[in-house]
Amino acid sequence: MGTFVLAKQTDGQFYLKLNAANGETLCVSEGYTTKQNAINGIESCQRNAQDAEIDDQTTD
Incomplete structure (x- = not known):
């Protein structure tokens, strides 16, 4: 199962990461000014x- 990780960085902003079950980072968010x-x-x-669909914009 994947995991959302919530962290506060040295710039004072909060970020979330989505990690796969194997711990690999799948995506990282923009910075948020508040934890909420x-x-x-x-x-x-x-x-x-x-229910997200895949929007394949590749040209191959």
């Missing part, structure tokens, strides 16, 4: 990614 905004970002990902 970062938590809201996690909750938004959880809601919206359940």
Whole structure:
């Protein structure tokens, strides 16, 4: 199962990472000014990614 990691960086902003079950980082968010905004970002990902489609914009 994947895991969302919430961290505060040295720039004072909060970031979230989505890690795969093997610990590999799948994506990293933009910086959030508050912890609550970062938590809201996690909750938004959880809601919206359940049925997300793939938009393949490659040209091969």
